Amino acid sequence: MKKTLTINLGGIVFNIDDDAFVVLKNYLDTIKGYFDNSEGRDEIMTDIESRIAEMLTEKMNGGKEVINSNDISAIIKIMGQPEDYISDDMDEQPRTQYTQSSQHTYTHANQTTSRRLFRDTESGNVGGVCAGIGHYFGVDPIWFRMAFVLSVLFLGTGIFLYIILWIIMPEARTSAEKLSMRGEPVTFENIGKTVEEEMKNVKKKFSNFDNEAVNNTAHNVKSGLNQVGSFLVSIFKFAFQAIGKILGFLFLIFGGLILFALIVGIFTPVDQIFFESGSDQWGYSLIELSNLFFPSGMDFWLTITGFIMLIAVPLIALIFAGTTMLFGAKPPKYTGIALAGVWILGIILTAIGGLRTSVEFSKDSSISEVTTLNELPSDTIYLDILNEKQINSSYKYSHGNREPFRIKDGQLTIEDVEVNVLETNSKYPQLEIIKQSRGKNYSEADQRAENIQFSTQIDSNTIYISPFFTVSSDDKWRNQSVQVNLYLPTGKTVFLPKSYKHIIYDIKNYHDTYDKNMVNMFWSMTDSGLVSPKIMKREKKRMDQDANDFEKFEINITTDDEEHSIIIQ
Amino acid sequence: MKIENTKAQMRKGVLEYCILLFIKDNEMYPSEIISKLKESKLMVVEGTLYPLLTRLKNAGILTYRWEESTSGPPRKYYCLTPIGETFTNELSGTWKALEEAVTFAQKQSK
Incomplete structure (x- = not known):
């Protein structure tokens, strides 16, 4: 089974295999890289694309539905390897920048895409996290695996970290993602190339700046204001993004920890629930208590399951919100509906269990x-x-x-x-x-x-x-x-x-x-x-006292056993 | 100096001239030009033709018109401009001189 993409080539729609698409895209990108815009690059590319579209149409007329990499290989054979464009074409001064890559075949040219961090589920052992990191740094994943195993010894931090990375790192699913996961090997040659491109960009900017300086001042002021404005906007954007990230992080941690505690609570057999009373403690098993309260075991499980759903759903929603805010990764489609469904089910289960139990008390x-x-x-x-x-x-x-x-x-x-x-x-x-x-x-x-x-x-x-x-x-x-x-x-x-x-x-x-x-x-x-004769006596005494002598204060101290009267004169 | 470079240089000049000769008599779209070039073994792969045509067009030697195609995207039909015609005639003269020079040189070497 293969994934198919729909592409528009020369104004015609084609269905193309995922891997064939990668080959074709790299081919076109490589050729495109050989021309400057001044040389009519866009027009040349349109012509080439139209020709490819024409040839593909011919292939499709044979009743084929999807273009595969064999078709693309055949077309590249007809159109020529990217290097042919250089050697045969108009280069009076051969461009050093591209003669390097012309020594590779075009399939290697796709390595010029920048490297990205993916999980490699194919060569990974658990979630492919270590393998992915290994690809990213170009290091044998065994070192990362060892590091993770070692860090488990430190209070299990490794496991926690691994789970987080597992969640954050996307899986390399398509050929394109797998290629960009492996990326371009970091060599001096490539570093040199990148630096050269950077320098070119800087030069371009400087020359643009010179031109602008010659322009009238009004324009400069305007663009200056524009720049200040866009600077402020970008600062605000950044601030909001930062707040969003922090909130997302908090959501994620908060939701994650409580959910973790909940899961641990469910799966750890709760042997004892303790009541504290004075210095003593009594413990009872959850089953013993639920047997006392719920009419049947079913009612107990209904209520407990419903209750867990009620609590877990908002937590999961919180975690999804956190990941969306932090990594911009949208939760899978229908997640919201599914969560709402589970939550409502939780309400229903709790209500059924609760009602059935409350009837027992009616x-x-x-x-x-x-x-x-x-x-x-x-x-x-x-x-x-x-x-x-x-x-x-x-x-x-x-x-x-x-x-x-x-x-x-x-x-x-x-x-x-x-x-x-x-x-x-x-x-x-x-x-x-x-x-x-x-x-x-x-x-x-x-x-x-x-x-x-x-x-x-x-x-x-x-x-x-x-x-x-x-x-x-x-x-x-x-x-x-x-x-x-x-x-x-x-x-x-x-x-x-x-x-x-x-x-x-x-x-x-x-x-x-x-x-x-x-x-x-x-x-x-x-x-x-x-x-009470005792209280009667006491009250009578007080009334006498009040009537006879106002200068005497009597303080009654009543303890459980005796009654003391202190008379202050 | 590599022998491949020399070959490429020679072929390049001749290629342009031949393309102009094909188009001179009747307008053509790239696929037609390519099949002619393939027959004459001047060109092996198609891709290289497109930059060449664009360059000649930008130089004002060629021009084209669009025509709808039954099998695929619309086609560009190329033909010579008046400048192109003069240019082709000039090239014909140059080629004649070259041919003579080459024939002479080859005879000398025998």
């Missing part, structure tokens, strides 16, 4: 269980924590240093127990336990609520309440919670221990005391709600 159900405490020996009830030995659990209450949950042996332990104290009209105190859960329908939510394992224990006048509950991992986490309500008839008293600081929740009381200040106290149920 219905709420609770189961209530009431125990009447009619065998209490006294009017005072003591609340306490049910310790782990009593319920034979390895889980230890964190005393408010709550971790979201803990998974062990297929059991999910959650510290989400709330205790409230309320008033009741019945004769005896009552203990109500409400287990709550969510599910995609009520029966499922009911089932989950029922499956909650939660313990309380009543021993004489002490009620032990577990600060956590457990559910089976198979039940998944569906926002299960436990609420314990202690209903007190008027006249009964309850003692809230210090350990209840994080368990009691929003208990209404006469003093409007916050939960955390309610512990370590007795609370009695009165007609006007829960009252």
Whole structure:
């Protein structure tokens, strides 16, 4: 298979093989180089091109569709090698500049094209980067390969550099690119030639300058202004280009690094996700967590894949923007559409996964269980924590240093127990336990609520309440919670221990005391709600103080255990 | 001095004269001229003809007109200008003298 180009030769369109094109172009360019414009170069070239077009037309009439290099070779045989143009033609003074190249055959003349940096995928081992650099400098690529391998030892810089070069350097695809990749060998002869051409250009410019100096001054001023203007324009252009390049570079680095991190994150098996709590750390596998949350493995992968797409697409777009700004290399056609498509797909996948999961939380159900405490020996009830030995659990209450949950042996332990104290009209105190859960329908939510394992224990006048509950991992986490309500008839008293600081929740009381200040106290149920005798006493004392003596300042320092009063006279 | 150079110099002068002779009688396009030159073994490759024709045209010796072609691009039909005709006549005289000189020289060498 070969690439075909369409060319216009002498006003006629031809399809020509890529390599045949290279040969023909070099042939014409070489001949063109032999003439000065004063000698009617353009006309000669038009004549030659027309003749070639005529001959090619004849060839095409035989039913051929594409011109190949054999056709071009045949035509060159008829038209003559470029050297023939010199020896046969009008050169009274042979031009030294071209007699050099006339010693080569014209196929070597294509080496006069300037050398460019390409990746040589044909002779390369990985991406052809080293081979390309080798061609560029005319050095055996083995040295560059060794350098890259060595630099890998330095924190893998070689790999990073190689990837960047791989992206930047275009691949030599066509014959023309392959030729210009190899370019012209850098010899003294060629350097001399280049210098000579440079000198000629400079001379030309000087002679032009002389001519202009003779011209009238107005013209000079005008051209001077023009020059200043174009100088400013070029400075602005340069500044904008520089800013663009810097931005492009930043885009590229930023996008590249995050994408790299994302890819590493995806392909590195994430074993543990850590929760930090106090000085301890607990780790769970991603699979364990996703099993708890997502209804099925499919939902997990849907959501995760969609989410990754959502993040990766803007990053890739950023990288493309960066390369375009930095190297002017346009991304492949339809890249934008493809990226947008992937992004929308990401949204859809995330939405499907998210919806399917959120449905699992749509219905709420609770189961209530009431125990009447009619065998209490006294009017005072003591609340306490049910310790782990009593319920034979390895889980230890964190005393408010709550971790979201803990998974062990297929059991999910959650510290989400709330205790409230309320008033009741019945004769005896009552203990109500409400287990709550969510599910995609009520029966499922009911089932989950029922499956909650939660313990309380009543021993004489002490009620032990577990600060956590457990559910089976198979039940998944569906926002299960436990609420314990202690209903007190008027006249009964309850003692809230210090350990209840994080368990009691929003208990209404006469003093409007916050939960955390309610512990370590007795609370009695009165007609006007829960009252603390201790706070009553304290307030009474303060009111007396205020009424009697305004010159005394009392500072109350309340600690968890005692109350100190400092009286300043 | 190389023998190739001398050959080229000789051929060059004769080539121009011959081309002018071909065109003198009837106008021609380059391909026709080339086939005539090939017959007379004066020219091996076609490419060299075009610079020569252009140079003669620029010197005011030749002129051309365009004609559409059925097989390919339009063709240039060359013919002599009045200057060209005088020039060709002059060259004919020169050639005659040269021919005599050469014949004489060759006879002498025998």
